[in-house]
Amino acid sequence: MLNISGLNEGIVIDHIQAGGAMKIYEYLNLEKLDCQVAIIKNARSSKMGKKDIIKIEGPLDIDLNVLGVLDHNITINIIKDNRIANKKFLELPDTVTNIIKCKNPRCITSAEQEVPHKFKLTDKEKRIYRCVYCESKFKGN
Amino acid sequence: MKHLISPLDLSVRELEEILNLGQAIMKTPEKYSHVCEGKKLATLFYEPSTRTRLSFEAAMLNLGGKVLGFSSADTSSASKGESVADTIRVISSYADICAMRHPKEGAPTVAAMHSGIPVINAGDGGHNHPTQTLTDLFTIKELTGRLDNLTIGMCGDLKFGRTVHSLINAMVRYDNVRFILVSPNELKIPDYLRQEVLEAGNIDYIETNELEKYMPELDILYMTRVQRERFFNEEDYIRLKDSFILDAEKMKYAKKDMYVLHPLPRVNEISAEVDNDPRAVYFKQAKFGVYVRMALIITLLELSV
Numbered sequence: 001m002l003n004i005s006g007l008n009e010g011i012v013i014d015h016i017q018a019g020g021a022m023k024i025y026e027y028l029n030l031e032k033l034d035c036q037v038a039i040i041k042n043a044r045s046s047k048m049g050k051k052d053i054i055k056i057e058g059p060l061d062i063d064l065n066v067l068g069v070l071d072h073n074i075t076i077n078i079i080k081d082n083r084i085a086n087k088k089f090l091e092l093p094d095t096v097t098n099i100i101k102c103k104n105p106r107c108i109t110s111a112e113q114e115v116p117h118k119f120k121l122t123d124k125e126k127r128i129y130r131c132v133y134c135e136s137k138f139k140g141n
Numbered sequence: 142m143k144h145l146i147s148p149l150d151l152s153v154r155e156l157e158e159i160l161n162l163g164q165a166i167m168k169t170p171e172k173y174s175h176v177c178e179g180k181k182l183a184t185l186f187y188e189p190s191t192r193t194r195l196s197f198e199a200a201m202l203n204l205g206g207k208v209l210g211f212s213s214a215d216t217s218s219a220s221k222g223e224s225v226a227d228t229i230r231v232i233s234s235y236a237d238i239c240a241m242r243h244p245k246e247g248a249p250t251v252a253a254m255h256s257g258i259p260v261i262n263a264g265d266g267g268h269n270h271p272t273q274t275l276t277d278l279f280t281i282k283e284l285t286g287r288l289d290n291l292t293i294g295m296c297g298d299l300k301f302g303r304t305v306h307s308l309i310n311a312m313v314r315y316d317n318v319r320f321i322l323v324s325p326n327e328l329k330i331p332d333y334l335r336q337e338v339l340e341a342g343n344i345d346y347i348e349t350n351e352l353e354k355y356m357p358e359l360d361i362l363y364m365t366r367v368q369r370e371r372f373f374n375e376e377d378y379i380r381l382k383d384s385f386i387l388d389a390e391k392m393k394y395a396k397k398d399m400y401v402l403h404p405l406p407r408v409n410e411i412s413a414e415v416d417n418d419p420r421a422v423y424f425k426q427a428k429f430g431v432y433v434r435m436a437l438i439i440t441l442l443e444l445s446v
Contacts, residue, residue: 106266108245110225115251123337133247134268137333 010035012077013054013067018042018072019093021052027070027099028062030054048073065100068092069119069138072127094121096129100138143441144253144260147276148311155440156311160279161428162436162446167283170203172436176444177206183236184210185228185252185390186263187243188221192405192427193263193272195363197240200434209236226255232333233257238442240272241265256295259441262386274307275437276430281361283429284400284422289315296323297385297410299330300321304404305365306334313342320346321355328367350384362387364403364423366410388444395420402426 016024022040030037035058043050068090069073074090097118101108109115109131119129119138128137145151151159166173180199186194190211198208211217218228225243227254232239239247239256242263249262264270282288293312299322301307309330312318320339322330329348330339339346349355354363358398367385371379387401403411403423415421439446 104246106244106246106268108225108243108247108251111245112226114224115226119158131247133250134266135246 005080006082007055007057009059010055010079010084011060011079012055012063012079013056013064014051014075014077015045015048015073016052016054017071017073018048018050018052021054024052024054024067024070024074027066028064030056044092059113064088065091065093066096068127069100069129070095092121092127095119095132100129102131102134102136104131104134107131107136109133142259144249144256144262145342145437145441146249146260146262147269148271148294148307150271153314156275156278159275159359159433159436159440160282162439163433165278166435167429172434173204173446174437174444175205176439177201177204177442180204180206180238180442181212181236182206182208182438183232183239183258183265184208184212185217185232185239185241185243186212187214187217187241187248188209189213190242190264193242194240194269194418195263196427197263197272197434199431200438203437204438206237206438209406219358220316225251228252229256229260238438247395256378259287261437261441262341264303267301268378269307270303271307272324272430272437273304274311274432275433276426277304277363277402277404278311279429279433280402280426282399285360285398288312288318290317291315291360292319292321292324292361294352294355294362295351296362297367299324300328300364301368302365305330305363307381308363309334310338313338313344313384318344319343321359322346322348323350323352323355323385324348325350325367325377327377330361333395350381352385352387353391357396359395362399362401363397364401364407364411366406367407386410386412387415389414389418392418392420 012135038055040053042050043053078086097116101117109117118132120132122128122130176285184194197212201208225248231254240261241252243265246266246268249265253260264273295305401421
């Protein structure tokens with residue numbers, strides 16, 4: 001197991017589907033951060049078999065709720081003084097724009113590139129997002 | 142400013158007002174013949190549709206208004222790559238209201254987001270066709286006097302038939318509506334409609350491939366065409382195609398006051414021998430479409446009558 005030293009203060013994005021960390025990295029624009037960011041790929045997990053983890057050092061002002069759309073298994077731990085201060089529950093946003101893409105080839109978004117890919121939460125309980133244009137379901141994790 | 146993109150954009154009360162206005166127009170059309178004087182309807186049809194387009198144009202002309210537009214993407218700036226958003230921004234300066242048909246799902250939604258005038262979805266791919274639904278509801282209400290307490294049979298292509306999906310979505314809002322869904326197994330209604338609309342709404346429905354068995358129970362029979370190209374193999378199509386043809390023989394099983402609707406065009410799924418049966422109302426249904434579109438135009442333009 002690779003060892004990365006614990007965070008004094010920061011965020012741990014845990015239980016990312018194995019291989020999915022780079023997508024999360026891009027969605028959160030983590031390349032723009034100056035602080036330390038560690039990506040662990042294929043870590044062992046009793047719950048999932050294997051998983052990815054992202055550790056971000058330092059205080060952070062990022063909207064993480066969008067992660068719930070991409071991967072509903074993701075958990076967020078807020079670290080303070082080298083320990084988990086609290087776990088953040090991801091609230092599903094009512095709409096997401098240009099985070100996930102509509103894959104329906106019959107949708108207007110496939111014909112006109114400047115149309116933003118916008119999805120609406122239509123079933124909170126079942127975590128169903130639908131394209132606001134063609135109403136097809138987004139199939140996430 | 143209101144648009145009509147999906148049939149559910151209208152509340153039950155708003156729908157009732159439009160249907161009532163449509164009935165009033167039908168009774169005394171001359172009273173409404175100048176309501177839209179000085180107004181223009183733009184018909185932006187990116188794919189051909191003679192019936193819907195002419196129905197809209199007739200509606201606007203009947204109201205004393207004028208029409209302009211295009212009837213295929215080839216003859217418009219869409220062929221130069223102009224986006225729907227840019228097109229509607231320009232058209233908003235030329236007309237007071239617009240009806241759009243587009244092969245891509247959601248195109249009228251994009252138009253509504255950028256439009257300075259009301260947008261009516263005249264059909265977007267296999268997605269919605271709300272004015273067909275209004276026409277269907279108007280027909281049912283005009284002939285039966287009600288939209289509740291009905292047993293509605295839907296027969297043919299229930300999987301790809303957008304008018305079927307739309308009508309189901311609209312009718313489940315009324316009390317005590319029961320559906321008898323008749324189709325080959327390969328063309329049953331999509332899962333989302335079964336689970337998220339019928340099951341979730343506790344709606345009474347049956348799925349079957351036996352039309353004659355359930356005919357005596359129907360108040361309305363909504364026919365659609367079973368298309369050869371939807372079948373996975375030719376043998377199944379040949380075996381099943383005649384099960385879903387309505388003919389005079391099958392009409393013997395129907396109630397005296399059952400009505401047969403069809404969004405048209407019909408091919409062979411309703412035999413011509415049924416046309417003279419007074420219960421066959423599909424051509425009357427097309428005529429009703431003009432009145433309901435007149436009522437819709439008046440409503441969206443917020444004109445007083």
